[in-house]
Amino acid sequence: MQNLKVGIDIGGTNITYGIVNDSGEVILKKSFPIKEFGTAEIFVDFISKELKESFKNLEKESNILGIGIGAPNGNYYTGSIEFAPNLKWEGKIPLAEMLNEKMDYPVLLTNDANAATMGEMIYGDAKNLKNFLFVTLGTGVGSGFVANGELILGHDGFAGELGHAIFDPKGRQCNCGRKGCLETYASATGIVRTVKELLSQSNEPSILRDIPENEITSKKIYEAALKNDLIALTTFDYTSYILGVMLANAVAITSPEAIFLFGGLANAGDFIFKPTKKYMEENLLKIFKNKIEIKPSGLSESDAAILGAAALIKD
Amino acid sequence: MQNLKVGIDIGGTNITYGIVNDSGEVILKKSFPIKEFGTAEIFVDFISKELKESFKNLEKESNILGIGIGAPNGNYYTGSIEFAPNLKWEGKIPLAEMLNEKMDYPVLLTNDANAATMGEMIYGDAKNLKNFLFVTLGTGVGSGFVANGELILGHDGFAGELGHAIFDPKGRQCNCGRKGCLETYASATGIVRTVKELLSQSNEPSILRDIPENEITSKKIYEAALKNDLIALTTFDYTSYILGVMLANAVAITSPEAIFLFGGLANAGDFIFKPTKKYMEENLLKIFKNKIEIKPSGLSESDAAILGAAALIKD
Numbered sequence: 001m002q003n004l005k006v007g008i009d010i011g012g013t014n015i016t017y018g019i020v021n022d023s024g025e026v027i028l029k030k031s032f033p034i035k036e037f038g039t040a041e042i043f044v045d046f047i048s049k050e051l052k053e054s055f056k057n058l059e060k061e062s063n064i065l066g067i068g069i070g071a072p073n074g075n076y077y078t079g080s081i082e083f084a085p086n087l088k089w090e091g092k093i094p095l096a097e098m099l100n101e102k103m104d105y106p107v108l109l110t111n112d113a114n115a116a117t118m119g120e121m122i123y124g125d126a127k128n129l130k131n132f133l134f135v136t137l138g139t140g141v142g143s144g145f146v147a148n149g150e151l152i153l154g155h156d157g158f159a160g161e162l163g164h165a166i167f168d169p170k171g172r173q174c175n176c177g178r179k180g181c182l183e184t185y186a187s188a189t190g191i192v193r194t195v196k197e198l199l200s201q202s203n204e205p206s207i208l209r210d211i212p213e214n215e216i217t218s219k220k221i222y223e224a225a226l227k228n229d230l231i232a233l234t235t236f237d238y239t240s241y242i243l244g245v246m247l248a249n250a251v252a253i254t255s256p257e258a259i260f261l262f263g264g265l266a267n268a269g270d271f272i273f274k275p276t277k278k279y280m281e282e283n284l285l286k287i288f289k290n291k292i293e294i295k296p297s298g299l300s301e302s303d304a305a306i307l308g309a310a311a312l313i314k315d
Numbered sequence: 316m317q318n319l320k321v322g323i324d325i326g327g328t329n330i331t332y333g334i335v336n337d338s339g340e341v342i343l344k345k346s347f348p349i350k351e352f353g354t355a356e357i358f359v360d361f362i363s364k365e366l367k368e369s370f371k372n373l374e375k376e377s378n379i380l381g382i383g384i385g386a387p388n389g390n391y392y393t394g395s396i397e398f399a400p401n402l403k404w405e406g407k408i409p410l411a412e413m414l415n416e417k418m419d420y421p422v423l424l425t426n427d428a429n430a431a432t433m434g435e436m437i438y439g440d441a442k443n444l445k446n447f448l449f450v451t452l453g454t455g456v457g458s459g460f461v462a463n464g465e466l467i468l469g470h471d472g473f474a475g476e477l478g479h480a481i482f483d484p485k486g487r488q489c490n491c492g493r494k495g496c497l498e499t500y501a502s503a504t505g506i507v508r509t510v511k512e513l514l515s516q517s518n519e520p521s522i523l524r525d526i527p528e529n530e531i532t533s534k535k536i537y538e539a540a541l542k543n544d545l546i547a548l549t550t551f552d553y554t555s556y557i558l559g560v561m562l563a564n565a566v567a568i569t570s571p572e573a574i575f576l577f578g579g580l581a582n583a584g585d586f587i588f589k590p591t592k593k594y595m596e597e598n599l600l601k602i603f604k605n606k607i608e609i610k611p612s613g614l615s616e617s618d619a620a621i622l623g624a625a626a627l628i629k630d
Binding site for chain 1: 397444446465472481493564567570571603
């Protein structure tokens, strides 16, 4: 008899679900554009039928343990998506409860970064760690803190927002309405802002000057850095400096054994890992120096969200 | 039969111990200048005899559950004081083990701010809170974070150093060797630095100009603020601004239900609580706004360290 878990990842563009076995393998995965589901009710109707259909095709000897959902602004305590700015479904949506009514399985929900953190702990490289930090450097910056072997959810279920810790209160305008959040610097969008700033401030020649400003992406900055483009290299250094300082501050609070970086920017490898480690060390209190690894996530980028959501369900 | 716990507070000037009953009352308290104990061995010899003597005088129906110690740079996992800059006892001192060898009771040790945090949780106003933050605003700034009902110790036992989270990497020189730590602004020494800065930068008349620079203390700044002295009021506002921003960043990470302020600066009451709350709210992510209380500790200043140390011992 194999135990299976379902992971559902609700993203701004697609909703993906996967069925995960005991070994942490995604044995089935399907994706649907979220725009097909005008309301959460329509989605719940659809996914409950879809899952029941999938379950029929599984070996008879399978036991479904439950359904985990990772969603932007997802709250573990309430099982709701609460005012997610990048979803069309508005207000508070009690998605876990809605799905639980249609399906005979436990349904748990949390925000996408917390889900990915759980995925790293259950299926990734944090299996034996009781204290670690997981940071997603994507369009935005998300994070999950594990202390004493447990995810920190906070009293309201919204803990772990390192992306909205403020680096500079007079700094860049953030989508959240405040200024100088880490996310405005150390995300795929933040790094593009840095390039534009540097291009406007200097006369340094750069491959990036040949690209229309609106087409500059973190990937193109990475490619320019590979060609030793000084603007691109300076951009990675500056991004890493701010990330390093903010990680040092996070370390002062939770003292993790390791920090995992995940998502688009983390794919820039040494351009981001080496200087981030250097600047973090420079800004660490002496008692924390040379103790903390910064490393890439052990989850594959394509499965991380599914595994994370599935990891909410206990064995 | 009453259960009793011993709390020992190792300070830079005095060592104090107290015996605490089930109701959280300190039924006996004694203090000794630390300079009487040239080495930790001398202290352990002394305190073990002293405690045995005190225990003899207790009612027969008393049951000693254990001995808790709060000490600067105390590490819960190792039971050692590790390289405390303000103690004469140098290096790593396995104080819990040393005392345990002389006494037939469990001995636990942690750092002073973490001990005070435990005190707030067991004997103070955080009895029903699973997620809170405790900040000591004394000569330095210490802190303890409780998440999921447990103190965050970190993988190495040194978590909770909010005082050394960096507000401004180009800011004030800190004793820790780095720059711009919260402690250089929001401590009794930090607030004096702010006054000196403001006095030198403006021509604003101030009572504080009548005091020799070396005699300005946080208490005198408070007294000047009571008289509406503009320099003193501006100093509290500036201090609270930096504290508010850093508390907002800490909230983004652990999302506490309440924040307790303790120690010298907290005695300034509304001069520190009101503007700190205001600036924290201004710098909070929307999901955290108007949810978090900032309040004074429920422990009396004279007993907090003893109660905190005693709180390490479980019932």
